[in-house]
Amino acid sequence: MAGQPDLVVSIDFGMTCTGVAYCNVATGSDNVRHIQRWPGRTHANENKVPTLLVYPQGSSTPSSWGFLAETAQETSGAGYESREWFKIMLDEHLLEQMRQKAADPLSVPQIHEVEKWYTDYFQHLYRTIEARLKGELASQWCDAKIEFIFSVPTTWKPIPTVERFRKIISRSGFGSSATHTVSIGLTEAEAAAVYTARSMPGIFKENELLFVCDVGGGTTDLAVFRVKSATGGSLELAQVDVVFGATIGAAQLDSLYENTVLQRLQHADQAQPMGLADLNQTAWEMRISKEYQNAKCDYGSEESIADTATFVVSVPKLDRRYQNPQHGIGNGDMHFQRDDLKGFFDAQISKLFDMLDKQFTRIHQSHPGERIAHLVLSGGLGNSAYVQSCLRNRYSPGSSSHTNAHDIQIRIAPDPQLVVCKGNVADRVQKLKTGQSVLGWRCSRASYGTTCKVLHEPQNPKYYGLKTERDPLDGKMYVTNCVDWFIKQGEPVSSDHPIVRTFNRKCAPANPGAPEPNRVFPTEIVCSDVDRTLLPTVMNSCEYSNPAAVISIVY
Structure with missing residues (x-):
């Protein structure tokens, strides 16, 4: 287009x-x-x-x-x-x-x-x-x-x-x-980092490390960036490590709540029939109810602390005359202690801490002596006051056990629930206007290469035992199915400039039978998730124990 x-x-x-x-x-x-x-x-x-x-x-x-x-x-x-x-x-x-x-x-x-x-x-x-x-x-x-x-x-x-x-x-x-x-x-x-940088350029300084933690509904993503440029009111970022993710989020928290509600409903129904057709359906409706969702979103906030110690959730289709104090049910409602939610949150926060700690350690090993200046939270669960409080208690200046996080500032992304979709638009719009993306360099999560053949050197030990064939056009021996890895896992790749490789292909000359021989050839692009130190040099070699995914692309 x-x-x-x-x-x-x-x-x-x-x-x-x-x-x-x-x-x-x-x-x-x-x-x-x-x-x-x-x-x-x-x-x-x-x-x-x-x-x-x-x-x-x-x-x-x-x-x-x-x-x-x-x-x-x-x-x-x-x-x-x-x-x-x-x-x-x-x-x-x-x-x-x-x-x-x-x-x-x-x-x-x-x-x-x-x-x-x-x-x-x-x-x-x-x-x-x-x-x-x-x-x-x-x-x-x-x-x-x-x-x-x-x-x-x-x-x-x-x-x-x-x-x-x-x-x-x-x-x-x-x-x-x-x-x-x-x-x-x-x-x-990445999108969360772009929108945060675009919306709050004044708080970041050139060469600072920026840690973004996007805690959404079902997954949590972590990424670390360096501020490459902080001039002109707009930042330019470069990724310094591959992005990591895990299935941590609000949906898992909701699932824990729903299971707890279902167990209470089942125990109450066994003790005193409730007259409900489907307890699983009832527990699901209570999970999506405004009463529970409001209590969850407010938990840990100043408003929640000043509120009552309990909250109630309506039990759909339950006769209001039903009374079961033993299981906290009465007048059509199920009663909860507000701190019942703490265990649901803590189960996710514990996994989040483990994920963050590993990333801090990884950055310390790859960038010794450098400190991370900012930890930016985004996503639906990242907007939770309780989650923010727990992270500040663990990672605020003077609290963290990680030497590269001693001076870290914890910040909340603007529009935390919309930061991802807005970040992608912001990055594209800046590229259209200036020719440069906000996120100028991204670390590749996989390795990519193209298959080729290499001139065989009989005295080179790395070619021993490998398949060779003679090229009919020049009569020389070549090692076939070699891979030229033009991107290796973890390497920074420019968002604005292409990677260029030069290859030579020998073609049969034109002749009376084929005056215009084909000059367009399919090229195999190889993608691999194996560690960059284990990448094979030849596709059919024994060193290649993890099959690569191959896509045929016609240029």
Whole structure:
């Protein structure tokens, strides 16, 4: 798509909620905005839409999605099935781990079912984006130049998970018009760093190390950056280590709460029948209730500390005359101590501490003598006052056991729940305006190379035992299936300048039978996740014990 786009749109597909940010580039603006009106909430402002689908039983077509699915699920009950928290299931390796750990392996979906949920959700999302943003354009939606940018979790491998995701979003309508393009942008932690740097350039100094921790609904991403330039009111960042991720987030916290509620309901029902048709459904509705969500979001805040020591959550469809003080149920409500939430939070925070500690140690080993100046929190769970308090107690100046964190300043990203989708838009808009990305250098999470052949040297021991063949055009012997690794895992790669390699290919000369011989050839690009020190020099050598993923690309 030649020329500048009219509209840049970024989608942050989350475990619990999904956000959409955009910039109307055609007007000359660099203001990044976000969609706030969603089906089912058209008269209220909501920063994100729930990642939720509802299907009638036996149907492969969803009856509702997002906020409409919450309403439908709460009011319809029997005869409908909800699909949520399926983001992490696109990782087939993780899906298999879930199947092995499940009490009933058949309850864990197959990968084709997960892909179907993704496609259904993104089809609804695409139609909503079009409906909300087409009024921003001077031309018709299908004729406008629109760039769609998607963020992906750090835990996803480029192959096969990210490639599977690419195919899904294409099937869902994104990029379906000739003037629309789709790309995978920054990872969630990278996008969070970009938006924070763009929004708060005055607090960072040149050459400082910046640690970003994006704690979302289902995953947590960590990334470390160096401030390369802090002039002109805008920062330029360079990544100094590969991004790391783990399945830590608000969804796991909610799952712990839901399991606790279900156990209390089951014990109460055994002691005194409650007359509820489906206790699992009841526990789910209590988990998405405003009473619980408000208590969770407020926990640890000044308002929460000043509030009562208890909170109540309505038990859907329970007769208000039902009384069961032993299990804290009465007048249609279940009663909780506010500090009951502490254990749910602490289970996630403990894993977060372990992840952060390992990263601090890793940076100390790779950059001895340097100190990390800032720890920036973003994401839904990163916005929790309790999480922030725990991190400050552990890592604030004078508290941390890590020598490179003694002077660290803990900061909260602006718009922590929207920082990922806004960061991708901000990075792209700056690249369009200046030719340079905010995040100028990124560390590769995998190694990439191209297959080639190398002139055989009989006296070179590294070629002993390797397959050779004679080139019919020059008569010389070559080692075949060699790999030239042009990017190695962990190496910084420029976001603005291409990597250039020169290769020679011998071609048969033209002759009367083939006056115009083919001069276009397929080239294999090899991707590997093995440690950079273990990368093979030859594809068919015994040293290559971990199979590489190969993509054939025709240039």
